[in-house]
Amino acid sequence: MLQDTWALKAQREGYRSRAVYKLEEILVKVKYNNQSCKVLDIGCAPGGWSDYLIKKYPKSSLYGIDLLDIKPVKGLKFFREDICNIDNITEIHNKKGSFDLVISDLAPNLSGIRDVDEINIHELNLETLRVAVSYLNDSGTFIVKTFQNTLLKNFRTEMENYFSLVQTFKPAASKSKSGEIYLYGDK
Ligand SMILES: C[S@@+](CC[C@H](N)C(=O)[O-])C[C@H]1O[C@@H](n2cnc3c(N)ncnc32)[C@H](O)[C@@H]1O
Incomplete structure (x- = not known):
């Protein structure tokens, strides 16, 4: 499918963003099926996921x-x-350790300076992982968008310290030239 057609499909199907098809593909591939899940959506605007x-x-x-x-x-x-x-938001903080699913589609502002951007992305990844680890329950699932760069392997290794299964996905709706990539972790 052409990239633009994902946006058209989202419009036709009444979704707020083409990003839904990336999440959908990952959930289908991992056979996610928790009908009454408690979800923390990080970087959720405009609300598609x-x-x-x-x-x-x-x-x-x-x-x-x-x-x-x-x-x-x-x-x-x-x-x-x-x-x-996030820890200052009492309503969420009170639910530490109880989420079934933490999803993050965070997209940081980029400076265009490769080394600086790589470090900023890595630090944001680590912060998102910290949040996922402390807010998920014992059988929780984490899905996080990140970007291909020299620190990606380090981040995946860090995830492997907390999740028994870690997988990498590049969904069809993700623009190939964007370099974005999704990691999945299951406790
Ligand atoms: C690609 S969009 C998310 C799209 C969303 N998943 C959807 O389906 O509609 C990325 C979002 O991350 C948010 N973001 C970036 N840095 C953030 C931060 N430090 N804290 C919270 N949100 C952040 C941006 O404001 C932006 O709305």
């Missing part, structure tokens, strides 16, 4: 965080905040 999950699993409960505001998604409790401050 949350909207998709609530439609697919209507009994689920969703909490989302982003620097940007979003149009309300039915069933999503949204907090406008930096991921680095």
